[in-house]
Amino acid sequence: MRECKIVSKKFEIENAHTLAVAKKHGAYASLEKLKEYSPLEIINIIQESKLRGKGGGGASAAEKWALMPQTGDKPSFLVVNCDESEPGTFKDRQIISKDPHLLLEGILLTCYAIKAKHAYIYIRGEYFQFQKILQAAIDEAYAEGLLTECDITIHRGAGAYICGEKSALLESMEGKRGHPRLKPKQKEPEWFFNNPALVNNVETIASVPFIVQNGAEVYKAFGTKQSPGTLLFAMSGHVERPGVYEAEFGTSMMEYINHFGGGIKNGKKLKAVIPGGVSCGVLTAKECENLTLDYEALRHIGSSLGTGGMIIMDEDTDMIEALKNILEFYHEESCGQCTPCREGTGWSDKLVAKILDKRGTKEDIDKLLEIADTMDGKTICVFAPSVSIVIVSFISKFRDEFEAALCVK
Amino acid sequence: MNFIFTEENLIKIEALKLRYPSPQALCLPCLWMAQHQEGYISINAIDAISETLGIAPMEVYRVATFYTMFHLEPQEKLNVQVCKTLSCKLCGSDAILEHLKNKEVNIIHTECLGSCGTAPVMQINDTFYENLTPEKVDAILKELL
Amino acid sequence: MREMIDIIVDSKTYKAQNGSLLIDLLIREKIKVPYFCYHESLGADGNCRMCMVEIEGQKRPQIACDTLIKPNMQVRSNSENICKVRTDILELELINHPVDCPTCDQAGECSLQDFYMDYGLHNTKITIQEKVKHAKHVDLGSNVMLDQERCVLCARCTRFTDKITHTHELGIIGRGDEAKVSTMPGRKLDNPYAMNVVDLCPVGALTSKDFRFHQRVWFLQTSNSVCHGCAKGCNIYIDHNKMKYQDDVIYRFRPRRNDAVNGFFICDEGRLSYKDLQENRQESILLYEEETQENKALQELKNLIENYKEKITLIVDANLFTDEIEALVAFAKSISATLYSPLEIYKDENFKDDMLKSANRAANYKTIENLNINTTLPTKNALVINFNHPLDFEADVQINFTTHKRGKNRLTFPIAAFSENAGHLTNEDSIMQECQKAVFKNNPAPTIVEWLQKVRS
Ligand SMILES: Cc1cc2nc3c(=O)[nH]c(=O)nc-3n(C[C@H](O)[C@H](O)[C@H](O)COP(=O)(O)O)c2cc1C
Ligand code: SF4
Ligand code: SF4
Ligand code: SF4
Ligand code: FES
């Protein structure tokens, strides 16, 4: 497997979170390029590189950047999404704690391109320990005079998964409840107090310095045609060496699990993988056999790449219990704004609890699928459709397990 | 009992106001400061925040009740937040929860802490404790209690 | 004005403004689409997801409250697919709802009840026993009671206190299926328009303490009228009912939409003014405080008018209908009396606000001014005939035509209140408005116009 360290280059270096060490290893070197390129040229380079958002959706980064007005009297803002609450995902914390200056460098480049004078980093409340490291890096950058063109402010969340969704995140930053907003009628920027704003994931922004520094071609040399570059893929669950390891898109999933993860824990057999945070459809071991890790391959088999945080489950895993566990999460985290999600997450959680408790009937399984259908495509945000995908994938792929648990009358 | 922000926090608040297009953005930062000051968020603190930011108390209160990390009641015991989401569950969070049952702490079952690679995990105050085993839990609590 | 275009709903063509909200058209054309959260005064919130329609060219169903009308749009509001979608969402809505219609005050005017009857859900078996439990009888203040279990979290009430009154007493607290409407702990809903949330609430979650359980709504009769609380002249519905062997009674006033006057709302004081209207009414004719016959009293009145010729003062209440005031102007002329309507007494600067309430607490003072009636206090009075003006005057003799009981006088004639009569008013913005006769009493008091006819004959 080809080694590719674009974002994780300094992860192994001791004290790379300090400005001195980071600089010694090339931090902020890409800023030199700003003398050469205009903001639009930077956006072009990003466009060329086909960089895709790494927060889960995989949207084209440049397309979003291009929506930001280059002229106008309203100030523009960059908002970096470090909410990282998708279960199975723990990559952004590696960046902010091991190489925070890489993120700051990316922020400076991005703000230059979209003409933003202020960037906020919205960080989940639980990451306070890492927030301190990041803040120290920002303080150092201010002291060094690196932040003359643009300010950076950390905004701390307080425990709400939904605030990772970009419009809920902005509501939260505006001091409100984290309720996702209604979808805009046309393509437009996000809005922060009615000012145009760009929301990108930490890793997306941290990928920018490499691209600006080395050019789009070098970046595109990694990965596949449609999913170029790399991702901080991660593994957790039943694997020998869980963790975050950068790899290029298109890498074979099993090779990744075996090479970096050392295979399934205790030599057990693989049963299932949730490929990119719990919101992606579950895959059977068989489906994983010849699977590559890129957006297209995962979409092709009816799941999605998500955040690239794989949850590995061995042969002994009770799939009903696993589904119950995930539904509990959604039940707890639904913002409660729209009816299908508010009521659907609770009801499906209770139905699976019933099946787990051996009190379930065949009608309960049908009802679950019906609720999943009602949650799909009819809500304000895609939280509920994700729940729908999870329910359908678990039941359709492990139906025998669910049926075996029913109380037969 | 009235709630008054400490001098230090007041300075912080004024500095933060300059960093946002509207003072309402300080809602979460102020709630955090209030919680750090008193250990929980009292109704008096909500009133104080509302006054500082020029928004109604309800506009602060409903926000405070949305986020799981804000406590609206005084916290009697040490809060131990144990992750119970899938990766931690697969790696033995049940055993950790079971082990904590008889301790003099307030167990909070939380959702994924973003530490799944080092599961099982718990958080106490602002610190993560990772790769937990019952023995490790004992050592940590001995230190803290 | 935006351009008018054609759009097709269920294969019928309608004219609509380009870029206007689809749901407004559906409501205006009475095309059945269920909805909870949308309200024309509050705008779209998109939380209930009930107003789903199919739009040609869109893969998924769309909510009508957040869809802008575009040229050549084709909408389906009643296809099998869309009805199934609505039924499914409604079913989820009902999971945590108590479905206690028989004991619910809103029964009969509840959107939820209507919808699930429409969509045939009354037979649904909900397969979980443990519904999320919430408080059933929360006294929010200002006569408003909240049943959190019946609430569908449409946020109309909270948006009302946020966007309309800007008082922010109500909010949705908590998250997910634990979310609920609440005030701040220990605090109340407290603003002069608070009771409008009862009308806004699409289900029986918010009810009026004043109205609760007094009447089932399907017994009520409704008439159009105008509030007499101040010169704003807010449009109202008078809900009343005459039960067998009883008299016609008003149970409540409700706001009636009029965008030129009051929009969707009325103030609480005006809303509750129906009580004073019915209490302490003068019902019989009095001569020196003694009940007397109509012809005897009329004779006395005629004699007095004869005796006090040229020394008669007529006082007119500025709340009377224009029709009545005009009749009195003619009457004054015919008996050579001078006419006054002292207006100072109606002024109440404390009542005024910048929403609806006016400092002029006389519904028809504009007509008094338009007819150039003297609005000062009369000075020397021999015979005063007072047509319901709130003041009493020093005089040799005072005669009252009055709706309500008042002090000792030579002669007292009961008259019909505005709810028992039809007529017109001109509000402070010179808008002329009509009141229907709402209440039909078993023993109705004559109107002023009727009395004047009797005096003349
Ligand atoms: C329910 C939900 C949760 C999300 N959580 C996160 C998150 O924790 N971090 C993140 O970067 N993006 C998250 N997203 C995606 C964001 O909405 C947004 O698309 C992303 O931050 C954009 O950045 P990117 O294009 O760089 O990926 C979430 C989306 C949804 C619907
Ligand atoms: S789908 Fe769920 S999380 Fe998204 S807005 Fe609706 S209730 Fe909130
Ligand atoms: S109380 Fe009524 S108006 Fe308020 S949110 Fe609930 S259902 Fe809607
Ligand atoms: S504002 Fe005046 S007219 Fe309107 S309801 Fe109140 S008292 Fe009646
Ligand atoms: S599942 Fe426990 S930290 Fe992610």
Ligand code: FES
């Ligand atoms: S009325 Fe459209 S979503 Fe509620």
